[in-house]
Amino acid sequence: MEFDMLNLIMKRRSIRKFKDEKLTGEQIQELVNAGLLAPTSKNNKAVELIVVDDIDTILKLKDCRNMGTIGLQTAPCAIVVIGDSEKSDVWVEDASIAASYIQLRAEDIGLGSVWIQMRNRVSESDSSENEIRKLLNIPEKYGVLCILAIGYKNENKEAYTENDVEESRVHFGKYR
Template structure:
C-alpha cells in the first residue's frame, strides 16, 4: 500500500507539472512518472540549440518540489547561459568537460545557514531536475562539485557565490546531440527484505 501511495504521488506530481505547463508556460508532452524514471540517462553531448525559458522554469520548479528536512528549503539555483562562464567551468572542472557544448547549466547550491544537511535536500532537488529534463526531452548530467574544495572554488569564482552558499553540483543541460539509452541498473542482490 505504501508503494502504491508513493507511485500515485509521483504520477500526481508529473501530472501537475504537465497541467501547469499547459496553463502557464505552453504545452509540453511529458512521460508517465515511472516510465520517466526508467528512461533517465546521463547526456553529455548537446545540440547548439538554446533551452526555452518555459522549460528552464519547469526544471527549476521541479527542483523546488523536492522533499526537504523540516521544510527548510536550503537550495539556491544559478542558471548559467553565458558562454564564457560555461567554457571556463568546462576547462577547470575535471568531470564537466561537456559544459563547452551545453547551452546552459543549472548550478544547485545550498545555504549552510539554513541547514547542516543542505546537501541531502539539494541532492533530492537535483534528481527532480534530472527527471524533469528527461520528461521535457532534454539531456542532462550530474557533475559533482561537493565535497571537493577545488571544484567548489571554481564554481564560487565563476558565479560569485557568497561564503555561506556552497555548490553541490553543476548540471549541464541541452537537447541531446546523439541518441542515448538508459542503463538497466536493477540488481536483485541489493534488495533485502526484513533483515540484511
C-alpha cells in the first residue's frame, strides 16, 4: 500500500501506558535516525539525544518534574531531547522538530509515545532542566526540551479524523 503521511499524522496519539517489553536496538536506531535527520536552523545540528533504557534511571527522570510525567512510569525507553544553546539561538525549534519526527517514526513502526515537557518546568526543588542535567551529566550549555516516553502501546486511543480539523484556526489571505 502507498505510504500515507496524513494517515500517520492522524493515527499518532499521546500514549502514556506501555507494555512491559523492551525495545530492540534496531527500533531505537530507527527512532534516533528520525530525530537526527530532522532539519535544523542553518544546518548547525544543535540537537542531541540521550537514549535511556535503564528502568531505574527512567524513574529518576520522572522525578525531575513535579507533574505531567505519568508516561514515564511504564515506559521501557526514554529519549531526552537536548539542544546546544551555544550552537543555536533557536535550539528550541530545532529540538521540537526532532522530537516530533521521532514521535511520528514511533507511530510508523508500531510504537506509542508521549512528549513530556521539561523546559520551563520544575521539580519539587529545582528546575526540571537542572535536575536532568545533574542526573545525566549534561553540560550546562545544553537546554533540555523534553523527554519522549516510548514503548509498545498499552492503551487504545482513537485516531483523529478530518472532523477533528478545526477550520476556525486557519485564515486565508489575512486574519479574519
